[in-house]
Each structure stands twice: as structure tokens, then as C-alpha cells.
Amino acid sequence: MAKYEVNLKINNIPVTVEEGSTILDAAKKLNFRVPTLCQHPDLCVAGNCRVCVVEQKGAKALPAACATPVSEGMEIFTNSQKVRTARTHIIELLLSEHNSECTSCYKNGKCELQALANEYRVNENLFIKLVDKNTYTIDNFSPAIIKDDSKCIRCQRCVRTCASMQFVSALAVSHKGDKQKISTFFDKSMNDVVCTNCGQCVNRCPTGALVEKNYIDQVWDAVNNPKIHVVVQTAPSVRIGLGEDLGLEPGNRVTGKMVSALKRIGFDSVLDTDFSADLTIMEEGTELLTRLKKALVDKDETVALPMTTSCSPGWIKFIEHKYPSLLPNVSTCKSPQQMFGALAKTFYAQKKGLKVENMISVSIMPCTAKKYEADRPEMRSSGFKDVDYVLTTRELAMMIRQAGICFEDLPNEKYDSIMGESSGAAVIFGATGGVMEAALRTAYEIVTGREVPFANLDIVPVRGFEGIKEAKVLIKDVLPEWGFLEGAELSCAIAHGLANANKLMAAVVSGEVNYHFIEIMACPGGCLGGGGQPIPTSPEIRAKRMEAIYEEDANMAIRKSHENPEITAIYAEFLGKPNGHKSHELLHTHYVKRKGY
Numbered sequence: 001m002a003k004y005e006v007n008l009k010i011n012n013i014p015v016t017v018e019e020g021s022t023i024l025d026a027a028k029k030l031n032f033r034v035p036t037l038c039q040h041p042d043l044c045v046a047g048n049c050r051v052c053v054v055e056q057k058g059a060k061a062l063p064a065a066c067a068t069p070v071s072e073g074m075e076i077f078t079n080s081q082k083v084r085t086a087r088t089h090i091i092e093l094l095l096s097e098h099n100s101e102c103t104s105c106y107k108n109g110k111c112e113l114q115a116l117a118n119e120y121r122v123n124e125n126l127f128i129k130l131v132d133k134n135t136y137t138i139d140n141f142s143p144a145i146i147k148d149d150s151k152c153i154r155c156q157r158c159v160r161t162c163a164s165m166q167f168v169s170a171l172a173v174s175h176k177g178d179k180q181k182i183s184t185f186f187d188k189s190m191n192d193v194v195c196t197n198c199g200q201c202v203n204r205c206p207t208g209a210l211v212e213k214n215y216i217d218q219v220w221d222a223v224n225n226p227k228i229h230v231v232v233q234t235a236p237s238v239r240i241g242l243g244e245d246l247g248l249e250p251g252n253r254v255t256g257k258m259v260s261a262l263k264r265i266g267f268d269s270v271l272d273t274d275f276s277a278d279l280t281i282m283e284e285g286t287e288l289l290t291r292l293k294k295a296l297v298d299k300d301e302t303v304a305l306p307m308t309t310s311c312s313p314g315w316i317k318f319i320e321h322k323y324p325s326l327l328p329n330v331s332t333c334k335s336p337q338q339m340f341g342a343l344a345k346t347f348y349a350q351k352k353g354l355k356v357e358n359m360i361s362v363s364i365m366p367c368t369a370k371k372y373e374a375d376r377p378e379m380r381s382s383g384f385k386d387v388d389y390v391l392t393t394r395e396l397a398m399m400i401r402q403a404g405i406c407f408e409d410l411p412n413e414k415y416d417s418i419m420g421e422s423s424g425a426a427v428i429f430g431a432t433g434g435v436m437e438a439a440l441r442t443a444y445e446i447v448t449g450r451e452v453p454f455a456n457l458d459i460v461p462v463r464g465f466e467g468i469k470e471a472k473v474l475i476k477d478v479l480p481e482w483g484f485l486e487g488a489e490l491s492c493a494i495a496h497g498l499a500n501a502n503k504l505m506a507a508v509v510s511g512e513v514n515y516h517f518i519e520i521m522a523c524p525g526g527c528l529g530g531g532g533q534p535i536p537t538s539p540e541i542r543a544k545r546m547e548a549i550y551e552e553d554a555n556m557a558i559r560k561s562h563e564n565p566e567i568t569a570i571y572a573e574f575l576g577k578p579n580g581h582k583s584h585e586l587l588h589t590h591y592v593k594r595k596g597y
Contacts, residue, residue: 008074023054023065023076032078035087035116037094037206038155039066041538042524044164049155050090051116055080062086088120096127098207099136099150105208110535112206113153141189144197144213144371152182152209158201165524167499168318170195182209185597194321194597196498198314198522199368199392199531212368212532215389216399222360222389223266230360231348232267233340233419234258236274236430237366237527238393240548244534244541245397246407251544253552256412261400262364263413269348272415273363274422276340277429277438279570280311281561283587284333284435285443286578288517289482297484304328306493306508306515309435311335313373314522314531316591318498323505324593332588336429337363337370338379341386342586343419347574351418360388364396366430366530369522378589392532421566424457424553431549432496432526433462433469436519440473440492442562447475447482457559463550465525465539467500468493470515496521496529 004019010030017026022045027034037049047067054065057075062083065076077083095117102108116122136150154173159182162171170193174183184193202210222230243252262270288307294300310316310331319326334342341363345356363370373379374387391399400407415421425441428434437459444452452459452473461471473490493515495504501520507513523529525542528549558564575582 006070006072006074008070008072008076010076011078012075017070019070021070023063023068023070023074024052026070026076027054027065027078034065034078035119036066037112037116037153038157040157040204042165042204043157043160046156046160049094049153051087053083053086053090054078055083084120088122089126091116091120091122092126094153095122096125097130097134098153099131099148105151106211106214107208111208114207139189139191140213142191142195142197142213142372143375144368145190145195145199145202146211146213147190148209148211149181151207153207154180154182155206156182157204157206158182158210161200161204165497165499166196166198166200166522167502168194168196171201194595196314196317196321196522197369197372197531198498200523202368202531203533203535203537212392212395213371214395215371215391216395216402219362219389219391219399222362228358228360229268229352229354230266230362231269231271231344232262232362232364233271233273233276233337233344234262234364235337235366235527236277236427236434236549237530237533237545238364238396240430240528240545240552241366241393241533242397243407245394246400248408249544250541251548253548254407255552256414257407257410258396259415260410260413261403261405261407264405264410265399265403267362269416269418271340271344271419272422272426273336273340274426274429275419275564275566276336276343277426278423278561278564278567279339279587280333280336280429280435281425281438281442282567282571282578283339283583284309284331285439285446287331287333288439289443289447290579292488292516293484296488306518307331308518308520310591311429311435312369312520312522312527313367314369314498315501315520317369317372317594318501318522319505320591320594321596322502323509326505326508327591327593330591332584332590334379334587334589335370335373336426337365337390338373338386338589339587340419341374341379342381343570345382345384345386346586347570348418356382356384361386362389362391363387364391364393366393366527366533367523368392368531370532378591381586381589393530393534394532397534419566419570421564422556422558423561423564424556424559425561426564427552427556428549430527431463431546432521433464433494433519434526434549435521436462436471436492436494436517438561439517440490441560444473444475445560446562447478447485449479450477456554458550462492462494462519465496465543465546467497468495468504470494490517491515492517492519494519496526497524498522
């Protein structure tokens with residue numbers, strides 16, 4: 001149904017927008033920037049911060065541009081003296097309650113409030129400074145996220161993110177007036193509530209009130225210690241996000257430069273999480289086929305179907321809290337990060353003749369939840385902590401700047417050998433639907449001896465940003481050993497963002513849907529929209545990152561996990577076979593039921 005058009009003026013310039021648009025939308029159409037703090041393209045309208053006030057001709061009050069719909073004949077002024085004075089005072093009031101030790105703040109230079117204070121030249125304290133009069137707390141107990149109430153401006157972006165986008169509600173607004181704060185259940189630590197550590201709140205926080213736990217100093221100490229052999233792995237999405245934090249436009253693929261930078265920083269071996277993503281496909285694909293055989297041939301009614309992926313640690317913690325009855329449905333495979341960590345301190349150490357106690361394993365991830373995952377007690381299959389430190393994409397960018405490396409001028413270098421080779425199927429793990437596509441490329445070929453029946457191996461139905469996607473693959477003309485699957489239609493579903501995951505799981509529990517295999521990623525767009533990726537984020541930025549992911553895949557020499565020669569070699573030399581005894585010992589695990597509050 002077509003919407004009516006509304007005519008108005010912004011700063012005396014006529015503009016026509018659709019009915020239901022806001023003043024902010026109309027201003028953007030004319031390229032007038034109206035500053036905001038509580039507004040975010042991923043979130044619903046709130047109108048909390050009032051920084052976006054504008055002047056409306058004939059109105060007494062200054063309306064908030066983000067929350068006020070346009071009307072016919074409206075005349076708006078975005079930069080009048082009245083507006084600029086009001087905005088300046090609003091920013092000053094926010095600063096009066098804000099811990100403004102900017103130079104020592106982790107978000108220094110990346111803080112939206114700081115940028116506005118600079119823009120409006122707020123350099124006088126017209127209002128009483130209230131920071132010292134309040135008792136603020138810093139929650140530093142989580143291995144993934146730090147919450148500092150002294151830097152919170154109560155814009156509630158984090159609350160809306162956690163509730164509407166992620167359906168977790170670990171954060172909420174408590175109290176009123178000058179005592180209002182962003183709190184957790186009974187003011188417990190973020191480490192002790194339903195927080196999934198996804199970091200989406202961090203990505204949308206305009207100040208330093210929510211940031212990732214920083215392990216840069218520990219990694220520098222390890223790199224600079226000649227007695228320690230430091231191995232680093234890099235996740236698929238880091239290579240298409242890192243450039244943004246170093247001055248490049250979104251959507252740039254910087255794989256070779258990233259490898260070059262890591263070697264110059266001083267890591268002893270620069271390897272690829274994509275290697276263990278290929279390994280995950282071998283293990284997870286075999287697990288799925290095994291479950292299908294037990295269900296279809298052996299008529300084992302205890303087999304848990306649909307099987308869901310286990311690569312996203314935010315999703316794992318979500319299901320532990322929200323749907324513990326479905327934990328048997330989760331693949332027992334560890335995530336690629338943790339598979340890599342276990343093999344780094346066993347297989348890699350043996351091949352290199354290293355003592356594990358003299359090794360440090362570091363991973364570069366687009367995800368804050370990976371910090372939590374590395375800390376889980378289940379992730380010590382090597383006899384040590386399998387992954388010692390997890391850095392986000394943002395932290396790696398910070399290390400590159402600290403090292404004085406001119407990133408754009410770096411040559412393109414290749415990953416080191418042993419756990420450094422990968423396929424295009426592993427690269428697409430970084431996008432929602434990527435794990436499903438990679439699994440189907442391999443599983444279909446194992447069962448039929450033929451490539452998947454999609455042009456250029458691109459399984460288009462599982463791609464894109466739709467919240468929940470479905471795909472069906474007809475299996476026919478199978479190899480003799482897979483005869484039980486002849487004529488079967490493999491039914492798959494993909495969800496990204498935990499609100500969509502919740503809808504899908506609720507439908508599974510109620511019996512409304514019936515699938516064989518489900519992929520879930522906790523973050524919007526998958527790992528490319530992870531909580532550790534460069535800030536800002538928006539649907540447009542994530543679309544450019546996804547395009548880069550698929551470009552990387554299309555340009556890879558190997559595009560199927562089972563064709564990676566290093567995968568073939570590690571099974572021959574060390575693991576034996578997928579889902580074998582050694583694999584279960586190092587690469588598989590089980591998860592636990594957690595409280596729902």
C-alpha cells in the first residue's frame with residue numbers, strides 16, 4: 001500500500017518525504033546532519049537524550065528530531081541560535097554527570113559524547129559536576145565486557161539492543177529521576193546474569209560505559225618474551241572488518257596486509273581460524289549424517305533432531321539459559337576458535353617440537369563472547385587453557401597503531417604453514433548462512449559424489465539478511481553406502497540475531513516446524529556484525545562486509561572444506577577420522593543448563 005507524501009521545509013529548503021518519516025529522516029534527505037546519541041539505525045525510536053532537538057516554526061518547545069513525525073507544511077530549523085544553545089546546554093548537562101577522564105578512557109577518540117563536546121566547544125563547567133557526588137560502580141568481573149556506570153548517559157541504547165535485538169534483557173532501566181541507572185537483575189555482575197556476552201550493547205554504546213575486556217597488554221608481554229612461542233589465529237570476519245578501524249572504507253578485504261601486520265608485531269606463527277572452520281565442517285557434517293542414519297535406519301528415537309550448530313558462543317550461552325531442554329540438539333563440536341586452540345597445544349606443538357607450557361595461544365575474533373568461551377572450563381582439552389587470550393578486531397587495530405605500522409603500505413603476505421591453509425567454505429563462516437552453506441557443499445558431495453547443484457557452489461537460498469531463512473536440498477542418486485538418504489529432502493533453517501533465534505527455537509519446541517539442521521549466529525548478519533567488530537555498525541555497513549566475505553570465497557583456490565590438503569593431512573597424521581576417538585577427545589564437548597535470570 002503506497003504511503004502519502006508530506007511536504008515541508010528544512011532550513012527554508014523544500015523537501016518531500018513519505019508519511020511517517022521523522023524530522024531526522026527529512027534532514028538526512030537534504031544532507032543536514034542532526035546530532036544524536038540515543039538514536040541508532042538498528043534500534044527503535046527512543047527520544048531519550050534530546051541532543052537532536054530542532055526548532056519548529058510556531059511551536060513553543062523544541063521537538064526531538066528522531067522521535068517527531070513530519071507533517072504537511074512544517075518548517076524546521078536545525079541550526080538556529082536557539083537550537084545550538086539548547087544542544088550545548090544538553091551536552092553540558094550530560095557531561096556534568098559523566099566521568100570525563102577522556103585521555104584514560106578506552107573509548108578516547110571513538111566516543112560519540114566526546115565528539116559532540118568537541119564539536120560544540122563545551123569547555124566550561126556551567127553546571128555543578130555531579131560525578132563525585134554519586135557512588136558509581138565498575139563491573140569488571142566478566143571476562144568479556146566491562147560496565148562502568150560513571151560513563152553512562154542513560155541513552156538506553158544498550159537496553160533496547162539487549163531486549164529487542166537479542167531477546168535477552170540482561171540490562172534494564174532501574175529507579176527514576178537523578179537515581180536512574182542501567183542495571184542488571186538485582187544489580188548482579190554481568191558475569192552472573194543471563195548476559196550472553198555477545199557485545200551488541202558494546203557496539204551501540206555511545207560512550208565508554210560498556211566496553212570489551214582488554215587483553216592487549218598481556219599479549220604484548222607474551223610477544224616480547226623470547227622464551228614464549230606465541231601462536232595467533234584470525235577469524236574469517238576480521239579480514240573484512242579490520243580495515244574500517246584503520247581508515248579504510250567498509251567492505252575492504254585486507255587478509256594479506258593483516259597477516260603482514262601480525263608478523264611485524266612479533267607473533268611467532270600467524271595461522272588461520274579458517275583452517276579449523278574447515279575442520280568443523282568435517283566434524284559437524286559427519287555428526288549430522290551420523291544422527292540422520294541413527295534416526296532413519298536404526299530408528300533410534302533418542303536421536304536429537306534438528307541438530308543445531310555450535311560455532312557461536314553467544315548462541316550457546318543463550319540456549320543454556322533459555323532453552324536448556326534443547327541442549328542435546330546442539331552439535332557437540334567446539335567452535336573453530338576452540339578446535340584451533342586445542343590443536344595448537346597438541347598437534348602443532350608436536351610438529352614444531354615445542355613445550356606447551358612455553359606456548360601462548362592468541363585469537364583475533366569479531367566477537368566479545370569468544371573471550372568468555374575461551375574462559376569456559378570445558379575448553380582445556382590440551383591439558384592447558386586452549387586459547388589464552390582473545391582480542392577483538394578493534395583491539396588488533398589498536399595494537400597495529402601502537403606498533404607504528406602504516407597499514408595501507410604493507411605488502412600482502414600469506415599465513416604460515418601447519419594450520420594456515422583454508423578454503424572459501426571456511427571464509428563464509430563469517431556471514432549468516434555461511435556455516436550452513438559450507439556444510440552443504442561438503443555433505444552433499446560426500447553423500448552423492450557430486451558437487452551441490454548450485455551455480456559456482458553458491459547456495460543462494462541460505463544467503464542474505466532475512467531474520468530466519470529456510471532451504472531444502474533434495475538428495476538423490478546417492479553413493480551405495482548412503483542409500484538410506486536416497487530421495488530424502490534435507491530441511492534446513494538459518495537465524496541470526498538472538499531475537500530471531502528465540503522465534504525459531506520457540507517454533508521447534510511447539511512442533512510448528514520440522515527441520516534436520518539449523519544454523520544460528522548470535523549477532524546480526526553473523527560474525528561480520530559481531531560485538532568486537534569496528535564501530536559504528538549499521539545495516540549498510542554489514543551489507544558491505546557480507547559482500548566482501550563472498551568476494552573472498554569466490555577468489556579462493558579451494559572452495560570446499562574436504563578439499564583442504566591440510567585437513568586431509570591432519571586426519572592422516574593425527575586425528576584418524578572425523579568423529580573418531582581423538583576428535584572427540586580434543587574437538588567435541590557438551591554444554592550445561594543455566595539459570596534463566
